[in-house]
Amino acid sequence: MTEGTGPVFKPGGSGGPGEGVDMVKVAIMGAAGRMGGALIRCAGQTPDIRLVAAVEQPGNAALGRDAGLVAGIGAVGVIVSEGPGDAAADVMIDFSAHEAAPEHARAAAAAGIALVLGTTGLTAGERDAVLAAARRVPIVWAPNMSLGVNLLFAAVEKAASVLRTGYRVELEETHHAHKKDAPSGTALRLGEKVAAGRGQDFAAAMLHNPLEPAVELPPDRIVIRSRREGEVVGDHTVAFENKAERIEFTHRARSRDAFAMGALHAARWVAGRAPGLYDMQDVLGL
Numbered sequence: 001m002t003e004g005t006g007p008v009f010k011p012g013g014s015g016g017p018g019e020g021v022d023m024v025k026v027a028i029m030g031a032a033g034r035m036g037g038a039l040i041r042c043a044g045q046t047p048d049i050r051l052v053a054a055v056e057q058p059g060n061a062a063l064g065r066d067a068g069l070v071a072g073i074g075a076v077g078v079i080v081s082e083g084p085g086d087a088a089a090d091v092m093i094d095f096s097a098h099e100a101a102p103e104h105a106r107a108a109a110a111a112g113i114a115l116v117l118g119t120t121g122l123t124a125g126e127r128d129a130v131l132a133a134a135r136r137v138p139i140v141w142a143p144n145m146s147l148g149v150n151l152l153f154a155a156v157e158k159a160a161s162v163l164r165t166g167y168r169v170e171l172e173e174t175h176h177a178h179k180k181d182a183p184s185g186t187a188l189r190l191g192e193k194v195a196a197g198r199g200q201d202f203a204a205a206m207l208h209n210p211l212e213p214a215v216e217l218p219p220d221r222i223v224i225r226s227r228r229e230g231e232v233v234g235d236h237t238v239a240f241e242n243k244a245e246r247i248e249f250t251h252r253a254r255s256r257d258a259f260a261m262g263a264l265h266a267a268r269w270v271a272g273r274a275p276g277l278y279d280m281q282d283v284l285g286l
Contacts, residue, residue, distance in 0.1 A: 007055055007083035007104075011090070011112045024271045026264070027053035027089040029104055030096030031080050032062035032070050035118070038260035039093060040071035049264050051076060053084035057100075089113055091267040095259075098122045102129030109133040114270045116263050117141040120185030131277060138273035142280040143185025145262035149236070150280040152251050153193050156238050159247065160197025167240035167247070169194050170214045174227040174235040182226040183208055190238055191222050214241075233258075 026043060030036045031054035043051045054067035060080070068076030078087075089111075094104045095118045106129065108115040117130065120143050130141060144150070160169070171194075173187040183191075195202035198220075205222045214223045233253040240247045253259070262280065269283045280286075 007107050008111070011088060023048055023050050024268050025050045025052045025088065025090045026267050027055060027084050027087065027092045028067075029055050029092060029094040029100070031067055032056050032060055033096065035095035035256055035259065037071040038256040039095070039263060040067050040076070041073050042257055042260040042264055044068065044073055044076060046261075046264055048268065051078050052089050053087040054078050054080045055083060056080050057096075058082055090271045091116060093118075093263055093267055095119055095263070098126055102126050105130045105133035105139070108139070109136040112137060114267070114273065115139045115141075116145075116266045116270060118143075118145050118259065118263055121181035134277040135275060137275050138270050138278065139276075140266040140270045140278045140280065140283060142266075143189045144234075144259065145266060145280060146251070146253060146258040147262050147265065147280075147284065148258065149186060149251050149253075150262070150284055150286065152236070152238075152249055153189060153281065154286045156190055156249055157193040157197040159240060159249065160194040162197075163240050163247075164198055165220050167242045168214050168217070168219050168223075169221075170223045170225065170239050170241070172225050172227075172235075172237045172239075174229065174232050176231045176233065177228050179228055182228065183224045184226070184234070184236075186234065186236055187224050187226065190236060191224055194222055194238065 026049060028036055028039050043049045056062050062070045062080045065080055066075040067078045067080050068074050070080055091114045092108045093116045098119050098121045101119050101122055105115060114137055117139060171187050171190055173184050175184055191206055192202045195205055207221050208224050233256060235252045237248055237250040266283045
């Protein structure tokens, strides 16, 4: 891929939801990564999803190999390449490094195809590039594509709106030791949902990894504690607590397939939508 230009995509042209789409053609960025492998595996098990391109950065050891073999499921007839070649895609799915997100968003916008973006930790400039692309094509961007986690977002906001500030809030998130950003994008979104339910400014209320126990902090603060250990896929717990009771909402991802299946669900939903920035709450009608 040439710096600043990105891979050149062709739109699939199969139409969008409500227009008789029988098959959604997807291109997977970062195909050799952990999430790329999960997406390739899950796409192979989803009858109305067709993998048409698997893309990796120059120099990656997977280049030239069958994407299915890279993912450990057997050959699928799609070769990992630096770009999609002649493949025509309806949707690009990107879980690669945050530095690549602007390039991939621009490539999707230039091709007129939808984008499902699950990358977190974007800088302000990188976010601006995604927003600019969303004025030209539909983009589903969410910190967590799991259907269960997105139900958790809705439940936590509702709980916060009912309990208000009579309960202290503490979020605990644990991920594998390789994860670079902390708090996780999911933890931040959960905190935002709590703040929205309480009518608070999240940035003002949030404390990350404070030394003090939550009970010693002002009750209006939203405490997030992050741990990085082993190969934990992703655990999140939101606890509301006062002297009388403790209420916990917990989600534990057993494998990355939870995120991959959600992303493919989003790809099916976003194909052919009007340009704009959507999230999984839109996809699920929440």
